[in-house]
Amino acid sequence: MYLLASRPNGVIYAGVTSDLAKRVSLHKQKLIEGFTSRYGVSQLVYYEMHETMEQAILRETRIKKWKRSWKVRLIEQMNPEWKDLFDEATGEVLFGPADIERERS
Structure with a gap:
């Protein structure tokens, strides 16, 4: 979920994918028609990894129903500067919640 x-x-967009780096790259190239290409939404500001696609879809569905302020708070807990977490030069997803959870363990 991202x-x-x-x-x-x-503008904030919530999505789900099994290949985050590929999906973000497609968004950045505006190869996914619709909301993100229309409104220039392409900076990866938050993501979560889930055990199953069903869990990820459920989380995405819930977050889409949230108030904007809740989404902003979620982003800023992990990424207070709203940095793009996708490195276009390498095609890699940078530090995110999955890394934070590993550090806490």
């Missing part, structure tokens, strides 16, 4: 933004505190 959240994209158009800019810090800009």
